[in-house]
Amino acid sequence: MMNSTRERILAKVRRGLEASGQRSIAMAHAARELAYGEMPSPRQPWKGNATERFCQRFEAWAGTWQRLSRVGEIPMAVQALLGPEDFVSVAPHSLLRELDWPSQMAVNHEAPADCRLAVSVADAAIAETGTLVLCSGPQSPTGLALLPETHVVILRTETILPDMEAVWRHLQPEPPFPPRSLNTISGPSRTADVEQTIQLGAHGPRRLHVLLLGEHIGEMSAGGI
Amino acid sequence: MQSTAREFPLRARRALDDVQLREALAKAQDGFVGKRQTSIDAFPEFEALRDRGKAIKDHTLAYLDVYLEQFEKAVIAAGGQVHWAESAEDAQRIVTGICQQAGARRVTKAKTMAGEEVSLNEVLETAGFDTVETDLGEYIIQLAKEPPSHIIAPAVHKTRQQISDLFNTHHHGGRLKTALREVPELVDEARQRLREKFLTADVGITGANFLVAETGSIALVTNEGNADLTHTLPRVHVAIAGIEKLVPTLDDAACMLRLLARSATGQDTSTYTTFVTGPKRTGDPDGPESFHVVLLDNGRSRMLGNRYREMLRCIRCGACMNHCPVYGAIGGHAYGWVYPGPMGSVLTPLFTGLDDSRDLPNACTLNGRCQSVCPVQIPLPDLLRDLRRQQFERGLTARRTRWVLAVWGAIARRPRLYHLFTRLGMGLLGRLGKRTGAFRRLPFASAWTASRDMPAPQGSTFQQLWKQRQRDAR
Amino acid sequence: MGDGVDRVALFATCLVDLYRPSVGLASAELLEQAGYRVEVPEGQTCCGQPAWNSGDTRRAKTLARQTMAALEGYGYVVVPSGSCAGTLIHDYPQLFAEDPEDLGAAEDLASRTWELTRFLVEVAGITGLDANFRHKVCYHDACSGLRGLGIKHQPRQLLGSVDGLELQELPNTEICCGFGGTFCVKYPEISTRLMDDKLDAIRSTGADTVLAGELGCLLHIAGRLKRNDEPIRAYHIAEILADMGDQPAIGEGDD
Numbered sequence: 001m002m003n004s005t006r007e008r009i010l011a012k013v014r015r016g017l018e019a020s021g022q023r024s025i026a027m028a029h030a031a032r033e034l035a036y037g038e039m040p041s042p043r044q045p046w047k048g049n050a051t052e053r054f055c056q057r058f059e060a061w062a063g064t065w066q067r068l069s070r071v072g073e074i075p076m077a078v079q080a081l082l083g084p085e086d087f088v089s090v091a092p093h094s095l096l097r098e099l100d101w102p103s104q105m106a107v108n109h110e111a112p113a114d115c116r117l118a119v120s121v122a123d124a125a126i127a128e129t130g131t132l133v134l135c136s137g138p139q140s141p142t143g144l145a146l147l148p149e150t151h152v153v154i155l156r157t158e159t160i161l162p163d164m165e166a167v168w169r170h171l172q173p174e175p176p177f178p179p180r181s182l183n184t185i186s187g188p189s190r191t192a193d194v195e196q197t198i199q200l201g202a203h204g205p206r207r208l209h210v211l212l213l214g215e216h217i218g219e220m221s222a223g224g225i
Numbered sequence: 226m227q228s229t230a231r232e233f234p235l236r237a238r239r240a241l242d243d244v245q246l247r248e249a250l251a252k253a254q255d256g257f258v259g260k261r262q263t264s265i266d267a268f269p270e271f272e273a274l275r276d277r278g279k280a281i282k283d284h285t286l287a288y289l290d291v292y293l294e295q296f297e298k299a300v301i302a303a304g305g306q307v308h309w310a311e312s313a314e315d316a317q318r319i320v321t322g323i324c325q326q327a328g329a330r331r332v333t334k335a336k337t338m339a340g341e342e343v344s345l346n347e348v349l350e351t352a353g354f355d356t357v358e359t360d361l362g363e364y365i366i367q368l369a370k371e372p373p374s375h376i377i378a379p380a381v382h383k384t385r386q387q388i389s390d391l392f393n394t395h396h397h398g399g400r401l402k403t404a405l406r407e408v409p410e411l412v413d414e415a416r417q418r419l420r421e422k423f424l425t426a427d428v429g430i431t432g433a434n435f436l437v438a439e440t441g442s443i444a445l446v447t448n449e450g451n452a453d454l455t456h457t458l459p460r461v462h463v464a465i466a467g468i469e470k471l472v473p474t475l476d477d478a479a480c481m482l483r484l485l486a487r488s489a490t491g492q493d494t495s496t497y498t499t500f501v502t503g504p505k506r507t508g509d510p511d512g513p514e515s516f517h518v519v520l521l522d523n524g525r526s527r528m529l530g531n532r533y534r535e536m537l538r539c540i541r542c543g544a545c546m547n548h549c550p551v552y553g554a555i556g557g558h559a560y561g562w563v564y565p566g567p568m569g570s571v572l573t574p575l576f577t578g579l580d581d582s583r584d585l586p587n588a589c590t591l592n593g594r595c596q597s598v599c600p601v602q603i604p605l606p607d608l609l610r611d612l613r614r615q616q617f618e619r620g621l622t623a624r625r626t627r628w629v630l631a632v633w634g635a636i637a638r639r640p641r642l643y644h645l646f647t648r649l650g651m652g653l654l655g656r657l658g659k660r661t662g663a664f665r666r667l668p669f670a671s672a673w674t675a676s677r678d679m680p681a682p683q684g685s686t687f688q689q690l691w692k693q694r695q696r697d698a699r
Numbered sequence: 700m701g702d703g704v705d706r707v708a709l710f711a712t713c714l715v716d717l718y719r720p721s722v723g724l725a726s727a728e729l730l731e732q733a734g735y736r737v738e739v740p741e742g743q744t745c746c747g748q749p750a751w752n753s754g755d756t757r758r759a760k761t762l763a764r765q766t767m768a769a770l771e772g773y774g775y776v777v778v779p780s781g782s783c784a785g786t787l788i789h790d791y792p793q794l795f796a797e798d799p800e801d802l803g804a805a806e807d808l809a810s811r812t813w814e815l816t817r818f819l820v821e822v823a824g825i826t827g828l829d830a831n832f833r834h835k836v837c838y839h840d841a842c843s844g845l846r847g848l849g850i851k852h853q854p855r856q857l858l859g860s861v862d863g864l865e866l867q868e869l870p871n872t873e874i875c876c877g878f879g880g881t882f883c884v885k886y887p888e889i890s891t892r893l894m895d896d897k898l899d900a901i902r903s904t905g906a907d908t909v910l911a912g913e914l915g916c917l918l919h920i921a922g923r924l925k926r927n928d929e930p931i932r933a934y935h936i937a938e939i940l941a942d943m944g945d946q947p948a949i950g951e952g953d954d
């Protein structure tokens with residue numbers, strides 16, 4: 001029954017297209033190349049290095065960031081963002097597991113519903129739009145990016161790539177790609193559903209803070225704070 | 226959803242008299258138009274981007290059968306399931322079945338226009354599921370028991386006060402002494418209420434902004450993050466999407482996203498853009514145990530075979546309605562079905578029948594602004610005109626219009642007769658109107674003169690004066 | 700230009716023919732000033748746009764064929780209306796897309812047809828005008844010309860050569876005035892709402908005169924102004940360019 005619906009729809013599609021004979025994905029791809037595939041998509045033009053561009057755009061989304069010089073500084077930087085009662089969830093990421101976390105910060109495999117602050121590691125970022133890229137996986141629960149009030153993301157500057165297409169090239173060779181959930185995030189959650197007024201913290205984090213690690217940060221040290 | 230497009234004239238008139246609606250619409254349209262313009266001014270190659278968007282969708286549609294099969298294969302390879310729905314009833318049955326099988330009690334939903342199209346909320350509620358919309362705008366109109374009035378901003382017609390009243394009634398039984406007034410308070414209240422629902426939902430239903438054939442991924446775009454909570458927390462994730470939502474590759478999706486965000490809200494990108502591929506994997510700390518995609522035809526395949534294939538390029542950005550003067554005057558509800566504004570005026574007759582939506586193709590000045598902003602260059606005015614042609618051929622055009630066209634046509638096709646009649650007619654009207662210059666009332670023209678004077682003609686026809694001039698010159 | 704004078708067919712449009720012949724005279728005047736020999740083919744009546752826009756393809760075709768025949772053989776066809784020019788340029792080829800016999804003629808006509816202000820600027824290359832109009836005016840961009848034919852700077856450039864004329868830009872000039880051909884009588888309430896928004900914009904400029912290149916919009920604007928007893932006057936741009944701004948405005952009587 002289910003199957004016949006499938007066949008019926010596909011038959012109707014083919015009839016509509018006046019398509020007959022063998023049709024293959026190779027044919028489609030050849031046609032795609034011919035139609036537009038050889039040219040890249042136009043992008044938002046920008047100058048300067050990718051890190052600067054990322055930071056500038058990220059601030060425009062009401063994101064904040066600061067520079068760290070060593071991985072070991074992460075726990076301190078996180079602590080500085082904490083309220084007294086806050087409970088912290090840390091992603092079970094190899095980079096974070098090794099660190100010296102104070103007692104109220106738990107490395108969690110799941111995002112607890114009441115978690116106030118969570119720390120995760122970005123897999124990449126997009127300079128064009130100031131966007132973080134997080135791939136779900138054993139080291140990266142998706143919930144950490146959604147449930148806390150504050151989401152802290154560790155970003156290595158060498159993973160800041162020019163655009164989304166470059167992110168695909170970067171991640172594709174490392175299966176499993178795509179992951180179950182590939183989240184691209186530009187700033188804290190927001191809504192404009194009440195009288196077109198932008199309000200942060202609709203469902204997801206109210207605050208999104210990036211800890212930058214690596215080269216190319218130049219003169220910049222913090223932004224949007 | 227049952228179409229009420231038949232009542233267009235009545236509802237439109239009512240909307241024109243609604244002062245609150247008028248304010249809300251004016252504000253919204255100004256905002257959408259301005260933000261889009263700013264984002265496009267910063268993107269010098271936007272026209273080239275539109276060309277590419279059109280090319281991507283045209284190509285995908287030309288190979289839709291191939292890409293549908295490729296997508297299906299990829300979803301299954303990722304551990305998901307694909308369901309094919311030929312009609313709204315199919316889709317309802319499939320989704321209800323999934324929820325029942327999951328033993329679900331509560332279902333969260335992220336905004337899906339395909340879901341609206343097949344009346345998913347009503348069906349799930351009737352089947353006994355506690356169904357909660359999670360997009361703030363959708364949640365508000367769900368409380369108000371109204372359909373969306375805009376495809377991007379469903380509650381665009383509601384004022385802050387109205388939202389405050391709704392929350393007071395539904396969350397506090399009307400007992401709140403100091404009503405919530407400010408936007409942050411209202412958003413916070415909704416956040417708390419909906420967080421509970423997210424955490425206790427068994428099934429999460431989303432739409433899909435794009436389906437990526439090469440990977441079997443669905444792309445979800447929100448600013449609130451509600452779609453992500455909807456697909457990540459419950460045990461089961463169901464995505465429902467029209468078959469036209471496909472794009473071949475992730476690169477193509479990247480291009481379409483550049484168009485969508487700018488056209489819809491004037492953003493470079495939406496806050497959350499997510500690609501979901503299959504259910505939770507081994508070792509994943511979270512995510513649903515099963516993942517279903519419902520591919521909805523519901524009349525789309527029929528459109529592939531005629532000029533309405535162009536309409537299937539639509540990415541549901543809402544730019545056409547944001548720039549439509551008629552939508553700006555009457556809002557979305559008057560259109561009577563799921564899709565309002567220019568795109569709705571094309572889609573509603575195609576989906577629900579020309580007979581039941583006679584006004585929609587006609588309630589348009591053919592000013593062309595919608596087409597000029599459409600990210601995939603859909604010739605909306607041409608399609609509306611073509612619907613009028615179909616109406617005319619099937620005798621659905623108003624009798625009065627047909628009659629006027631017949632008389633005018635009979636005269637205009639006979640130049641001598643035309644010149645004689647017009648000379649006599651204009652001579653008479655010119656003399657009658659010479660003193661005042663315009664008529665307050667004219668027989669057969671009450672539709673004009675009800676709100677406007679009819680300027681009087683100058684009295685002679687141009688042909689007459691021109692001949693005179695030629696004679697004088699000789 | 701051959702012997703120095705090119706033959707131009709003036710397609711006046713039925714609205715101008717019936718309502719406002721002075722627009723036709725003004726257009727002819729301007730074309731002659733630019734050195735063209737103007738003819739007004741007698742076989743012209745209505746281009747068929749109302750039928751086409753109402754879905755009455757058969758009648759639209761009849762009128763289109765008649766118009767194509769009347770305008771055959773002229774180097775240029777000039778139309779003082781963006782929407783009727785648009786019908787000749789864009790709609791006829793669509794109308795005959797599946798009639799190979801007529802398609803050639805339709806495409807040929809399309810390639811020779813020009814909206815008046817665009818013709819004056821882009822083909823005739825007019826630089827100076829012998830006109831004066833000492834008023835603050837605003838210019839309404841009719842949608843079909845603006846989006847269909849790219850008419851935006853041409854009328855403004857021409858108005859710049861009118862002595863004493865002060866041009867104020869209308870806010871939201873891309874927004875339709877609500878005329879829309881038969882739309883204005885099929886949905887008079889919506890149409891009037893759009894017009895009232897347009898009038899707000901017109902008033903906000905402080906102009907005492909509103910101009911446009913489209914008689915349909917102008918009748919609509921003047922009709923509503925008149926109903927409100929407002930002193931703002933309306934003219935077709937050709938009338939002002941041809942220095943005919945001292946005659947009664949649209950909808951203005953002897954007293």
Ligand code: SF4
Binds near residue numbers: 540541599602
């Ligand atoms: S028709 Fe074009 S402008 Fe309108 S919603 Fe669809 S894509 Fe957007």
